[in-house]
Amino acid sequence: MLVLGLETSCDDTAAAVLHDGKELLSNIINDQTSVHSKYGGIVPELAGRSHIDQIHKVILQSLKSAQVELREIDLIAVTVGPGLIGSLLVGMNAAKGIAYGLGIPLIGVNHLEGHLLAIFLQKKIEFPFISLVVSGGHTDIYRVNNFGQYKILGRTRDDAAGESFDKVAKMLGQKYPGGPIIEKMAMDGNSEAHKFPRAYLEKGSLDFSFSGLKTSVKTYINKRQTYKQGDLTDNDIAAGFQDAVVEVLCKKIIMACEKEGLTRVVVTGGVAANGSLRKAVESVCDRSGFKSWFPAPVFCTDNAAMIACAGYHKFNSFPESKADLLNLDASASLVID
Ligand code: KG4
Ligand code: ZN
Numbered sequence: 001m002l003v004l005g006l007e008t009s010c011d012d013t014a015a016a017v018l019h020d021g022k023e024l025l026s027n028i029i030n031d032q033t034s035v036h037s038k039y040g041g042i043v044p045e046l047a048g049r050s051h052i053d054q055i056h057k058v059i060l061q062s063l064k065s066a067q068v069e070l071r072e073i074d075l076i077a078v079t080v081g082p083g084l085i086g087s088l089l090v091g092m093n094a095a096k097g098i099a100y101g102l103g104i105p106l107i108g109v110n111h112l113e114g115h116l117l118a119i120f121l122q123k124k125i126e127f128p129f130i131s132l133v134v135s136g137g138h139t140d141i142y143r144v145n146n147f148g149q150y151k152i153l154g155r156t157r158d159d160a161a162g163e164s165f166d167k168v169a170k171m172l173g174q175k176y177p178g179g180p181i182i183e184k185m186a187m188d189g190n191s192e193a194h195k196f197p198r199a200y201l202e203k204g205s206l207d208f209s210f211s212g213l214k215t216s217v218k219t220y221i222n223k224r225q226t227y228k229q230g231d232l233t234d235n236d237i238a239a240g241f242q243d244a245v246v247e248v249l250c251k252k253i254i255m256a257c258e259k260e261g262l263t264r265v266v267v268t269g270g271v272a273a274n275g276s277l278r279k280a281v282e283s284v285c286d287r288s289g290f291k292s293w294f295p296a297p298v299f300c301t302d303n304a305a306m307i308a309c310a311g312y313h314k315f316n317s318f319p320e321s322k323a324d325l326l327n328l329d330a331s332a333s334l335v336i337d
Helices: 033-039 044-066 085-102 111-121 161-171 178-187 211-222 234-260 275-288 305-317
Strands: 002-007 012-019 023-031 075-081 106-110 129-134 139-146 149-155 264-268 291-293
Touching (some): 012 044, 033 044, 044 085, 075 085, 075 305, 106 305, 111 129, 111 264, 111 305, 129 234, 139 234, 161 211, 178 234, 178 275, 234 264, 234 275, 264 275, 275 291
Parallel strands (some): 002 075, 075 106, 129 264, 264 291
16 A cells, blocks of 8 residues: 655654555655744744645655656545644645545644654554653653553643754754754763752652753853853753753653553653653663564654554544544644544
8 A cells, every 4th residue: 555644734844655554755845944944943934835835846746756656545634634724724624635636535634643653664562562752842751552552641731742852942042953963062061060950740740841951051051151160061061951851851761660560661752852862761661571562763852754654554444434534634733642
């Protein structure tokens, strides 16, 4: 079965062709970094316009790169939420048009389910497992029981981890997206130079909070000169901040495994591309006798291969979930059910 996946929930226009759920024939991503970077974050109206400009080019490129004709596609999988509504509508309407024109089924995919199943592009993980989805919009811990069976165990109560990376980068005068920049700066910084606060919340809670950490970094930057360690560099701040995020994420992963009696962990979403996080999770899991997996960085950040993969499994496990073309709608705040 050939699946064409489309993803336009945020600031990446992406299309991918996947054969039988595992053989990735193409994975095209047009990221809008140059559109948004000077604003320090995503401008929704500009994101929507850029998707309109790019969607057809990206689809054609994905077919060409896969050496597949449009009429050979058997199923379309498209992100229908959560995300920016103007962005989601571009991908969804393109998908509807193609499905209607070809007379083939369309599957609406939750963006988070795409992240949760991205690992299956590379590896078949045995169910059940703990999955941390850590991105610019989400920091959620799930128990994944099977395809389509997800139980949320904890989520952020304020900023997502990726959002805090982006905001701290902006405070340090850096561009969007801040995650990769902070990671690079942290390599030349001393994470021990200043210990930023870690929010663990109530005892046993698997929720997260990153806004206090972000405020603490802001306060520190503003008052840098009056502190005793006034010579802390931007790289030290980046390293100290990253350390605080990584430590909290690691502790909550271990807590989730212990609470659920599970030993398999998958970490996914844009922030899972972070080398320090990958190393730290691997090391704490090893120490606890747990096994951890991460999608390749290109499948951690937003992409359409993960949407094609989730759509393939959803269609095979629940063929009745095929969308009604006239009634399918996008939802900015879609939840996983
Ligand atoms: O999954 P994603 O591409 O989009 C959302 O669904 O949000 O994640 C984007 C987020 C951004 O906040 C970006 O700064 C962060 O992931 N990110 C990183 C790294 N690469 C991307 N954060 C930390 N380290 C990275 N290497
Ligand atoms: Zn995402």
